[in-house]
Every structure is written in structure tokens, then in C-alpha cells.
Amino acid sequence: MSKSLTPLVLGIESSCDETGVGIVLGRKLLANEIASSVAEHARFGGVVPEVAARAHVDAILPAIERALTTAKVKLTDLDAIAVTAGPGLAGALLVGASAANGLAAGLGIPLYGVNHLAAHVAVEYLDSDQVIPPTIALLVSGGHTSILKVNEVTDAITVMGATMDDAAGEAFDKIARLLGLPFPGGPELDRLATTGDLNAINFPRALTLFTDIDDRANKEFSFSFSGLKSAVARHIELAVKKDGPLSQNARADIAASFQEAVVDVLLSKAVLAAKREGLEHLLIAGGVAANSRLRALAIERSTAAGLKLAIPSPGLCTDNGAMVAALGSLAIQAGRPASAAGLAVDPGAGVEQVLFA
């Protein structure tokens, strides 16, 4: 791909319940089309892998066509295809990878299998021509919660810490369910919390206080949300036993206080990681980065710490194809090799593996 430093790349994302197709030219975003099967999962109260995989098969061709129309390009104009090869749901990943493979083979252009988590980071570099600085990335979604050290997004990504149990987004969904909010609960809980008092209940901040030096060294940048989840559940149980069904205000206070506990821990650790590594840039990505309280507090904390903060627009925070195309394009620009024929998806891929051979 020495042909061009502004390659035209189509990216496909299908690791969970969103079928995303994005098109980028170099670092310019041309199209970002998303079809979500979330309404089908809502009735089950969570994402059902087989339902998601079936929906991807139906959604992918229309999404490709919409993206081409929006970007005003033809398939034959494309220089490469990029696709999420992991981590994610195996059956869902496989649909995207097969579709990407078919496009690449039909067009006779290279295919880049990329890492879903790294793509969440890469999306930040769209529509800017800044030199990409080393950065701390806080990646928070329904499936992942990690602090990453990113020297170069197509090459060296180090995990400084990750969740030891639930992902932050998963905790949001579960607490939302306890509060009677429909799935997916994250955005609903965010809305409910806006009317609540975030100091009403002091929910625990896990893994923030250490008495043991070794423990600190091992878990300083790790997260745990299962204890918080139990604390909220117990609080609701006691409140209902005492006063009957929760009032709207009581629910809003619980939502706001829970959200604050999560967001506080996420940002404390991310800011600390930047300081520790001597980096001036903090990037927040993933579905939970669309949370309004996280965004507001991130601005506050990073300003106080003298960090330059980057958060993609909410539409680019959740799973999408543009981020996959972005990482594919950056890989081409960095001269990285394309994936070999017979690209295998890896549902459990770690973020260290940015590009798939």
C-alpha cells in the first residue's frame, strides 16, 4: 500500500450488537453507518450472541451500501478493507470478517484485521492532522474497562490495568435493571441521574485504598465493580423494605450516587496513570465515554491535572465502523503489512495485538 498516504479504507465492525460500516480517506471521516440490533436484545435484557450474529448477516449489505452513498465513493475506489478481528462475540465477529473477506477478495485489495479496543483509541485521530502523541487511554464500554498506555496506536499498546470482574458499562446495565430501567440501561441511567444528588449515598470506590505495597503495585490501575454492584443492590433492598417501592427521587439519587462512584474511580486512576507515566495526554474512549457525567468530570479533572483531554464525539464512542477504518488507514500509513489470507478471528484477543497477521 505504498500507493497513497491517504488510503480510502472501508471498515467493518461486528463484535457485539452493532453492525458498523465506516469509510475514511487518510484520516478524514467520510461515512459512519450503524445498524443496531439492540431492540431485539432488549426483550432478553441483554445481548444474545446468536440473535446478534443473525442480525449482522441481514444488516451488513445495507450498511455497506449506505456508507458508500454517504461517502460518495464506489467499492472499486477502495484501497483496502479493515475489519474487527477481536475481541468480541465469536459468531458476531465471524460475520464481519467473512463479509470483509468477500469484499477484499472480490475487489482484489488487501484486508486488515484489527483490534476492536485499539480501534476505539484510533478513532480519536480522525479529522485532525496533529502528530499522534503518546497518550494514556481510558477505555470504558459494556465489555471492557482498561487503562492503556499508547505510544503508537498501530504498534505498541500496553495494558496498565483492567477490570478484575465486571466492565463499567456492564455495571451500568445491571444497576439500571435494578432501578427498573429498560435495556440498554447505560444511557437511561445517565438520564435518571441528572435529577439526582450524586452525594446522596456514599457507595464504595474499589481498589483505591491500599494497605499493602505489593497489592498497590499489582492493582493500582485495576478496577472492580462487582462489590459496588452488590452495595447498590443491598441499598435498594433495604430502602424498599423500609419505605416500600422507591420514589422517583430515591431512584434518581441512587443512579447519581452509583454513577459518581464509577466515574470517580475511572478518572482518578486514569489521571494517576498519566502522571505516573509522565504523559500529558488523556484519551477516553468506548461506549461509556458517551456518559454525560464522565465527560463533565473528565474535563474538570484533566484541567486540574494539567492534562490535554480527548474524547471522541458520542457517535464515535460507541462501537462503529469508522474507528475500524481509521485504524486500518493508520496501519497502512505506518507501512504495516496486511493480514494473510485466512484471517482468523480471536474472541479473546488482548489489546497488545493491534493488527492480526
Place this chain on the structure above:
Amino acid sequence: MKTSLVIDTSTPRTIAAIIEQGVVTWSGFHDGATSHGEALGKLIDEAKNQATFKSINQVVVGMGPGPFTGLRVGIAFARTFAIAREIPCVGVVSLDAIAGSASALAEMASDFYVITDARRKEIYWAKYQKNGQRISEPAVAKIDQVDFESLLVIEFGFPDPLALVNLTKQPNSVRTQPLYLRKPDAVLPKLAELKYRAMNNFDLGTVLEIEKQLFPDPWNLAQFKEELAGVPKTRSYFVAELATTQQVVAFAGLFCPGGGADADIQTISVSAQYQGNGIGQGLLDLLINTAIERSAPTIFLEVRSENEQARALYAKNGFTQISVRKNYYQNAQPRSKRSDAIIMQKTLGVAHE
């Protein structure tokens, strides 16, 4: 000249071939029930070296039945390959291509069965005439639940590429959707306890949200207020709410002026996340009971012709179709395309003198 790229991933064998004018110019396969994705990529890479690869002008793909995950690999690949080349993609029943292989047919003296492995101790199966014509729809079952009538059974064979191409000329075998035959393994969680009550003005915020979520031509606030103004004289409106949180998840309304006049269902709307839990039935019961209380001889309703779920619910409750109102409903896109309304009625057995 027809040059077909043939793909099938419905069995543990990943199959690819190029067939030109009824002649296999290249074919390859890989055995492995969990590696269809990698295998197909490698096979196609091999196909690229064939002189005929460039002249491919049709994709033929096996639509199953087959285990879900592998089956989709071939279908997703075939469809995008076809749009990349701007050529047609034709899906055919994979089982038929096992039955239709020349080697199979040569031996047949009578009708026969074809079965493949559906995993979980089940099989996909269909019955064929001795000339290879299928005479039953493909199905999934436990092996001991199928009566093979002592006929010959072709067990666990593989689709023949040439037969796959020939099937594109048999309408009975051409399919546009994957033949999953099994529902996704997912169980609906038990819904929290529901409460039905009369609708009031405070519900309208949520009601409007549900209305907008469900319909391309939603009623607005003024329309709902006007409806509620008719309660109780000519209108009855109800909501269903979750008992624990008082969240309104569905609503329904009835026009029923009483005095021997007929009743008309204005709406039954269940929020998408809560459909499939019997809430529509609960609301319909309420409306029917209200109509009976108000001595309506007949209850009518209109339903969008595509709304099969709702039509099934009404049919189950004794409503019968009496007419069709053409182009009655507006659609979101294209707005120019309108949907028909099916008019249904149910006699309530309250004879009015």
C-alpha cells in the same frame, strides 16, 4: 458464458469451486467444523491463481440448513464478493446438492432421505424422489424421531459443487435467507409483575415516547389529550405498568359510545422492549371486556397489513378479516409507499334489540 464461484459452509466441510459451463475448473475443500472462516479465506486465495477466477460472473452459495456459525461464513462472504464484483449471488438449499450429486443419483432405485449433522444429537433432513427432486421441506429433528420408512438414507455427505450450480435453475431450491431451522438459544426473562389501570394525563409523556418508537405516523400530544377528554363517555384508555417501578410499558384505547353502538379499538401499543410477554393480550382482554360491559354488539379494529404479530393475536382472539383499506397507513421511508389496513371484527354476542 456462465462462470460460477461456488461456496458451501453448511457442513463441517468448507467447499469452494469454480465452475465454467458445467465443468469444474477448480475446486478445493477443508474439513473442520470450527474453522470455516480461515478455511474459506485460504481456499479463495488458492482460487485467485486460477485463470477462470477473473471471469467469475455468478456466485452460488449453499444456504443450509447447517450449524449457524459456519453457515453464515459462506453466506456473508458470497454476498459481499458478489456486490464487489457487481454480479448476482444465488442461494440454494445445501441438502439438495447432496441429494443431487451424480454419484448419489446413479445408485438410487427408490425415494431416499438425506441427513446431515445438526449437532446437539439432532439432524437436518429432507426426503427426495429417486431423481433427486425434494419432496419435503428441510427440517431439524432428533434422529430417532424421523421415520425413514426403511428407505435409503444418505448420511453426513457433502454438497456437490456442480449440483449446487444446477440447483440455481430449480425454483424450489433457491433461497434468499439462511436456513437456520432452529431459533436462537435464548429464553425471555420472566417479566416483573404488571399492573393494568386507566390512563391519565400524567402518563402521556411515556405514552408519546412509546407511540414514537412504534409508529412512523405517531399521534401527537393534542390527539391523545382529545382522546382522553372523551373518557368515560365515548373512550376508554388503559396503561400497563411494571408494578415495582410504575414504569408505563404499554397502552391501549377503545372507542365505545355505548347505547348499542359498535366498539372500535383505537390502539394497542406495547413498547418494543416488552413485546412478546403477553401484555398485548392483557390489554386486548381489557378492551373486549369494556366493550361487552357497554353492550357493544361488535368490536372492530384496523391493523397494518405487515404487522403479522398483531394480526396473529387478533385472529387468536376470534377477530376475522372483513375488508382491506388500501394505502391507509403512512410509512417512514419511503413516505410515498403506504401500507394497507386490514379491517377485522369480532361479534361480542351481545344481541341488541
